[in-house]
Amino acid sequence: MEEPHHHSSLDIAVGGGQHGMDLPGRHQAGKRARLAVIAVALLLAAGAARTIVSNLQNAHHLADVTKRNATQYVSVVQPVAAGSDGRIVLPGSLRGFVEAPIFSRANGYVLHWYADIGAHVQQGQLLAQIDTPEIDQELAQAQAQRDQTASTLALARTSFDRAQQLRQRDAVSQQELDDRQGAYNQDVASLAAADANVRRLTEMKGFQRIVAPITGVITQRNVDIGDLVNAGNGGSGRALFAIAQSDPLRLYVDVPQTYAHQVAVGQQVSVTQQEMPGVTFAGTVTRTSQAIDVATRTLQVEITLPNPDGKLLPGAYVEAALKTDSTGLLSVPGNTLLFRAEGPHLAVVGANGKVKLKRVEIAQDLGQTLVIGHGLDAADRVVLNPSDSIADGDSVTVVTPGPNAPGSAGAAAKRSTT
Known part of the structure; x- marks a missing residue:
């Protein structure tokens, strides 16, 4: 038989000491664990509270921004x-008192031109010269035909005179005399037609010289040496030159029907241009259309504006102030x-x-x-x-x-x- 194990008193004392110390340690460890759990819970609660507060602030801020944007x-x-100052201001564009596009009256080629844009020219001044070979040949042919007709007329005149003398001696019949007189009259008419044709072609040849019809300023030059030009404006469709008389100037404005009855010929007008602040030009109403335009319900008014120093340019945009009564x-x-x-x-x-x-x-x-x-x-x-x-x-x-x-x-x- 196995003998029973006997514990000594020392063993009992040591073992009893170990069991006695184990209970307090476990108690302290549990306490620390509970404190950690509580701390974590508090941190989570604080984070949740902070998130809720932040969301509320953002919501209030968004509502404020939305309200401000909706206002x-x-x-x-x-x-x-x-017109509290007793006038009405109307826009308009200046025009030359006379504006003339210059076309050729003869077919040919530009031989020379003598005036460029901006040149001040006098009436009758030579602007360009055109070479017209076809007209030259037609004129030569017409002159030859005229000489031929004149010779025929001279022969008919001699024959008619001889027939008259013979008729006095009863050597020719009256019928023959009448025939010779008819031939003579026909040749007279033919010579007159030939003379007219020569004069026409001579006039056409005179159109080789393009001259200024008025005194003014050249505003356009649309040709150069060697350009082919056609008679009239049915060929190239553009003028050789354009000339404008800049003193005085014309200004056309459209006065609304409300003020039309207040505009009268001779009325003084103040004209200003934005590019010249503080400068006023005096004009006068020279004529009106005497009718209201159905489409715009306005009255067209023409204003004459002296321009001796040339400060104002044709085509410029200006404003005209007319005295009116705008009560109400x-x-x-x-x-x-x-x-x-x-x-x-x-x-x-x-x-x-x-x-x-x-x-x-x-x-x-x-x-x-x-x-x-x-x-x-x-x-x-x-x-x-x-x-x-x-x-x-x-x-x-x-x-x-x-x-x-x-x-x-x-x-x-x-x-x-x-």
């Missing part, structure tokens, strides 16, 4: 009395107009900040400004540069245009960066 910012302008008419900038199917409208902002579209009647379109005949009040606040989508009842915020004002380009750029 319509507009600039407004107050209508002013049209209002003027607004041209960039306030809205086009609708019902006609032109203006967007007006009321005291409550609401938009109202007003249909208006345009009395005159001056380009940058519009003269309104009906549909607008002097106290209205008219929207500048209205969007096409603006409608009745829209809420808007009126601002003063500026680089950082709401609705301006600077403010829009600032919002886009946020």
Whole structure:
């Protein structure tokens, strides 16, 4: 039999000490684990809370940005009395008092030209010379035919005179005398026709010389040496030269029907050119068309403008100011107009900040400004540069245009960066 194992007292003492120390260590380890779990839970809760707060802030910021972007910012302008200074300004183009395109009356080739653009020429001055070989040959042929006809006429004259003498002695019949007289008369007419043909061709040969029909300035030269030219304007389709008389000048303006009854012949007109600020030229209304154009509802007016120093050039764009009475008419900038199917409208902002579209009647379109005949009040606040989508009842915020004002380009750029 196996003998039982006997533990000594020392073994018992040592083993009992090890079991006694194991319980407190386990307790401390469990406590540390619980603290770690709690710390991790607190960190997760803090992160979740931070995420929720950040989302709420972003949502509020997005709502604010959306609200700001949804707000319509507009600039407004107050209508002013049209022609409040007692005049109306109309655009027009200056024209030479006489403008003459010069065509050739003979077929040929350009032999020489003597005046270029910008040259001041006198009436009758030689501008160009044309070589006309065909006309030269036709003239020579006509002269030869004229000489032949003259010889035939001389023979017919002699025969007729002889027949008259013989008839007195009753040597020829009256019929023969009448025949010789008829032949003589026919040859007289033939000679007259031959003379006319020679004169015609001589005149045509004279058109070899292209001369200035008026005193003025050459504004165009469309030919050069050797160019083929045709008689009239049915050939090349362009003038050899163009000449304009620049003193005085003519100015044609179209006066709206609203002011047509206020324009009279002899009325003084002030003319200005944008390229010469502060300089005013005096003109006079010399004639009107005495009729309203059906298409444009305007009256054409001709203004004569002295130009002794040549400062004004034919073809220049100018503005003419006529004295008028524009009582009751209002003027607004041209960039306030809205086009609708019902006609032109203006967007007006009321005291409550609401938009109202007003249909208006345009009395005159001056380009940058519009003269309104009906549909607008002097106290209205008219929207500048209205969007096409603006409608009745829209809420808007009126601002003063500026680089950082709401609705301006600077403010829009600032919002886009946020």
